[in-house]
Amino acid sequence: MVSAVINGLLTGAESGDDVTDSPLKGLKDQAGIRHHWINSGFGALPVNSLGQGWNGEYVFNSGDLVLDLLHNFFLENGARMAKIRVYETTDHPIARQMLGYLFVRGGVHALAYAKALEELTGVDVKKMLPIPNIPDADFKEARRFTDQGMHGKLYRFSETDFEGIRQLWTGTHPLDGTPLEVIDGLPETAGGMADPPEAPAVSSPGLHPGELAEVVQKLMRTM
Amino acid sequence: MVSAVINGLLTGAESGDDVTDSPLKGLKDQAGIRHHWINSGFGALPVNSLGQGWNGEYVFNSGDLVLDLLHNFFLENGARMAKIRVYETTDHPIARQMLGYLFVRGGVHALAYAKALEELTGVDVKKMLPIPNIPDADFKEARRFTDQGMHGKLYRFSETDFEGIRQLWTGTHPLDGTPLEVIDGLPETAGGMADPPEAPAVSSPGLHPGELAEVVQKLMRTM
Amino acid sequence: MVSAVINGLLTGAESGDDVTDSPLKGLKDQAGIRHHWINSGFGALPVNSLGQGWNGEYVFNSGDLVLDLLHNFFLENGARMAKIRVYETTDHPIARQMLGYLFVRGGVHALAYAKALEELTGVDVKKMLPIPNIPDADFKEARRFTDQGMHGKLYRFSETDFEGIRQLWTGTHPLDGTPLEVIDGLPETAGGMADPPEAPAVSSPGLHPGELAEVVQKLMRTM
Amino acid sequence: MVSAVINGLLTGAESGDDVTDSPLKGLKDQAGIRHHWINSGFGALPVNSLGQGWNGEYVFNSGDLVLDLLHNFFLENGARMAKIRVYETTDHPIARQMLGYLFVRGGVHALAYAKALEELTGVDVKKMLPIPNIPDADFKEARRFTDQGMHGKLYRFSETDFEGIRQLWTGTHPLDGTPLEVIDGLPETAGGMADPPEAPAVSSPGLHPGELAEVVQKLMRTM
Amino acid sequence: MVSAVINGLLTGAESGDDVTDSPLKGLKDQAGIRHHWINSGFGALPVNSLGQGWNGEYVFNSGDLVLDLLHNFFLENGARMAKIRVYETTDHPIARQMLGYLFVRGGVHALAYAKALEELTGVDVKKMLPIPNIPDADFKEARRFTDQGMHGKLYRFSETDFEGIRQLWTGTHPLDGTPLEVIDGLPETAGGMADPPEAPAVSSPGLHPGELAEVVQKLMRTM
C-alpha cells in the first residue's frame, strides 16, 4: 500500500545552484510528484506513489492475535507485490539493488508471520509463499543477499528484545532449507546514515558556506 | 473496517413533528454522530463509526489471485470481529438479530475464500476459522440461522452467475458437517424493501400530505 | 466528480512478460497515475483522475425528496460535463465509443430526475437540458445509440422493480420526440463480462499455466 | 454540508481559571467534539459536525455557467436543510436567533441563483422554493428579519461591486411580493466584531494581565 | 503548504473550439493535474500541487496568542520557501512576475508577525528573516516591487480596520531601512478582476454567443 520513496533519487536533479536561473525546470516536465520537491526539496518522504503520507490508521491492532497476524501476513505480501511492480518499472541499478534487499528482508517478515500463524492454528501457512509466486532468488539483485543466507536471518537489537522470538524463528527455510537464525544486533551489511550533498538550489541546508563555518566554529568553542 | 449503520435505528428518534419545537433535541445529548441526522435525517448511511464514508480504495484488486483472495479472507474475518464488537455494545433485539444474520452470512464468505485459497495453494486455510474464535452458533441470534443450515448456503442471482462457484462450494462445513450448497435466487428469509414511516421532523419526504396525494393522482392519470 | 477509469486501457501496456526485464518501464515516463499499476496492475479501479477512491459520502440522502432529486439532477449533469472533458482529451476510438454510450445513458438519468422534479414542484426542469449545452447527437459516437432510441429507454431488472417508474417515465423526449419507454431486462447492446488476457508482468492471475491447469482439473473431479 | 460552529458557544464552559484544577473536566463527558477545545480553545472553527475543516474542493467551478449556478442553487438549499436540522436540535435562544438570520440570508442567495438560472434557461426555478418546504416566516426567530424585508435585500460592498447584479435582482419576492433591492454597504443589523472575554483556562490570550498592560504601554509609546 | 495555482495559466491550452475534435488532447500527455481541466476547465482552483483543496484545518487558532503568532510566522516563511521552489521550476515571465509580487507581499506578513512576537516576548524574531536566506531583492521580478518600497507597506481596507496595527507596523524595515507604513485602501498596483476569454472547448460560459446576447438584452430591458 505504501510505496518506497528512495532517498537521494532526486539528488543532482537541479541544473546549477542559482535559484534565479530556473534550476528545477527540468523536473517540471517529467512525470512525477511535483509536490515532493516544491515542499521537501530532494529529501526522502514517507509518502506513497500518490503523494499521500503514511497513516497511523494502517496499523491494524484488533486485539485478536490470529486476526492481527493474518493481517500482517497479508500486508507483507501485498508490500512485496507493490515492490515487485516498482522493480519492473525501473532499471536504475541503485533502485533495483535496494528493492532486491527489500524483497529478501520483507520475505523474512512474511515467513515469520506465517510460522506464528502455524503455531496458533496448526495451518501450514508458509506453504502459500512466495506471494507473488516468484522466489526472491529469481531477482539477480536479491540473489546477492540470498546467497549470504539473509532470507533466514531475523534481527533484533539485543538478546533482551522480543525474548520469545527464538522459539518461533527456528528450523529451516521452506524454500531452500537455509537454517533460520536470530541475530542480536545490526546486519553486517548495514550502511551508515546517508550523507547527501548540499543542494543550494533547494536551500539545503539554507546557510551560506561562510555562515556554516562560523556556526561550527562557535559550537567548537563551547566544548 | 466499515461498521454497519442500521437502517431505521433513528426511526422515531424525534419528539413530535413540529420543526420549531426542537424535536431533535433529545439526540444532541446522546453519544453518537450528530452529522448523521443533521445531513441525512433518519436514513441509513454507508459510513463507519467515525462517520467516514465507505471508500473505493478499500477494494483490493492487485491482479495476483492468491494475494487478492488472501486479502478478502482477512477482510471477512476483520469484519466479523468488528461486528462481534458491535454486538457486544448493544442489547437492542433488532440490532442483535441483524448482527446474528450477518455473522452467518459473513461466515459463508470467509469459508468460500478459504476454500478458494486451499484449491490454489493446497493450504488448509479453513482450519483457521472461526476468527475470532467463537462459533456462530454461540450467539443465540445466529443460531436461528445456523439451525436452518444457512451457514452452508451460497446464493447467486441465477445459474448463469459465477458459473465456476459450484465446483468450489462443495462438500461439507468444516465445523458441523452441514452440506454446502449453491442456491440460485434470493434467500427465503429475504424481506422486502424497508418502508420507513414519514418523518416530518426531518422533512421526509418533504411534501405536505395533500401535495403527495395530488402528485400521486396526477401520476395515475398519465397511466 | 468521479471520472471513469476504463477497464482494459492498460491492457498490453507491458513490454514482455519477464518481470526482471523492466516490462513496465514504458509506463513510468508517461503522465498518468503510477499508483494504479503499482498497486492494481492493469485492472479497472473505482477512482477519479486524482487516484482518489469513490466515497460513500458522495451519496446525498437528506430525506427531503425535492432536495435529493435536485442533488442527483445536478450530479448527472456534472458527470456529463466531466465525461465530455474526458472525451475532448482523447481520440482513442474505444474510449470515445464508451463515452458516447455514457452520454446517452447519463442523459436518460438526468431527464428522469428532471421529470420527477417537475411532478413534485411543477417546474419544467427538463427545459434546462442538455447541460453542457451540446446535444448527445452532436457526438458521432453517441449518435449510434440515439439512432436506436436509447435516449428514451429506462431499464430495470424486472417489472417488479421500481414499480412507480412507469408513471413517471412516459411521454416523449423533449429534444426530439422519441417515445419514452421502460424496458424490463438488460439492454440488447449489453456485452458480457470483460475477459482480459493473462498479464504475467503484473502477476495476473498469479499462477503458472501448469498450476492453473492442475487447479481446474482438481475442481472438475469434485463435480 | 458545512455546519455552522457558533462563536462563543463554548464561552464560559470552563470551571475556574486554574489549569491545575481540571477546569475543562465538565466538557469531557458531554457529547461534542473534544478536538475543538483541545486544539482551539473556545474560539470558532470553520469545521463541520464531524470536525472536518471546510475544504477548497467544495468550490464547484466547472466553467459551464448553467451547471455552476445549478450547483450553487442546490448548495444553498442543502445548507438550508442542514441549518433547519441544527435549529431542531437546540432551543438555545442565541443559536436559534443566529439560525433565523441565516435562514433569511441563505434564502436570498437561493433566490438569486434561481433567478439567474431562469434568465439563462427560461425555467422558472424559483417556483421550487423554499426547500425544505417551510417558509422562513414559519420560524419566529426568522420572522424578525422577514418583517424588516431582509429576504428581499441583496448586499454588496459598494456600487462598483458586481455591477450586473442590479439587472438580475429586480422585481418582487415570489413568496410574499416584497420588493427586491440591492443595498450598497453593510446591513444595518450588522454587529461589530465579537470581543470574547479572556479565558485563562485555555491560555487565551496567553499573557498575564501585567504583561499585557506592559505590552500595551510599550506600543503606546511608539505612537 | 498550499501552492498557488495561477489563474489563466491554462488559458489558450485548447486546440480549437470543436469539442468533437479532441481539443484537450495536448494536455493529456503533459505532466500536470488532469483533474483540474476535467472538472474545472481553465479556471483557478484553491488546491495545492497534489490537487488537494485548501482546508479549514490549516487555520491554527489555539487561543494562545504567542503560539498562534509563532505558527503564522512559520507559515509565512514556509509559504515563501514553496513559492521560491515554484519560481525555480518555471521561467514563464507572467508566473515569475506574480511570484515576485508574492515574495514581497508575503515578506510583509512575515515581518509583521515577527514584530508582534517581539512586542510580546522581547525576542528579536525579525533577525531570522529572510527565510530561506535569499532577500526579495535578489529576484529581479521582486525588485520592481521593492524599488517601490512595497516591502514596507501594510494595507488595510480603511482606517477603522485593525485599529491597533499602526502601533505595531512602525519604524523601518530591518533589511534596508525602508520606512514601514500602513496604507488605508488598495495597492495602487492592484489590477481589476481577471476577465478571461470565452473557452467554448470547456463549455465556458456554456452559452452560444446568440444566447448570451439575448440574455443581456432581456436583462437590459428590466432596468
Place this chain on the structure above:
Amino acid sequence: MVSAVINGLLTGAESGDDVTDSPLKGLKDQAGIRHHWINSGFGALPVNSLGQGWNGEYVFNSGDLVLDLLHNFFLENGARMAKIRVYETTDHPIARQMLGYLFVRGGVHALAYAKALEELTGVDVKKMLPIPNIPDADFKEARRFTDQGMHGKLYRFSETDFEGIRQLWTGTHPLDGTPLEVIDGLPETAGGMADPPEAPAVSSPGLHPGELAEVVQKLMRTM
C-alpha cells in the same frame, strides 16, 4: 496536533467476559470514540482526538535548516498546548502523571530546537519559552520530574548517536539554571513494556487459556 491516546485507559472497561452478554454496553453511552474499541479493542492507537491516524505528512522536511527547526520549535510548543488542555480535561491520576512527564520531556525538545535556532540565526529564541506561559514546575505531576533535573537531560541511545548534539546541548536551563547534560542510554525512570491483562470480551489475545498453554508448550519443546 496529535493527542496522546493512553495505553490502558480502556483496560477494565468491559462488564464481564461473556461476549453474548453486552459487556461493552457501558461504553456506548459515554462520550468517546466508538471506533476505537470496535476496531481495536482496548489497546493504544496512534490517533488524535477525532480518531484520525498520525500522518506522515506531518513530517516537515523542506531542506532549509532554519525553516525546519522553526517548524519543529512551533510543533513542540503546539503539542505542549494540546497536552495542557488534555491535562485540564481530566483528573485521573495516571493520565495526569503521564502528562506531567510529557510536559518535561517535550520542554527539553522545545529548548533544544530553540538553542539550535539561536546558533544558526543569533536570535535568543529560548526567551519565548515556556509556551503556553506556564512553567512545567507549576504542575505538581511535572514537579516530580523537574525536581530530578529531567528538564535538563537529553537522551540518546549511545555516544555514537547524534554526535554533534553535545556541542549544542550545553550550558544551563534558561528558567532555573539546571545544568544541561546529554545522557547516553535510557532514562532511569523508564518502565518496561506494558503488559496489559487478557481481555476476552474483545477477543484478546483470541485463544482459549487451554490453547495458549498448548502453544507455549509446543514452542518450549522446540528450544
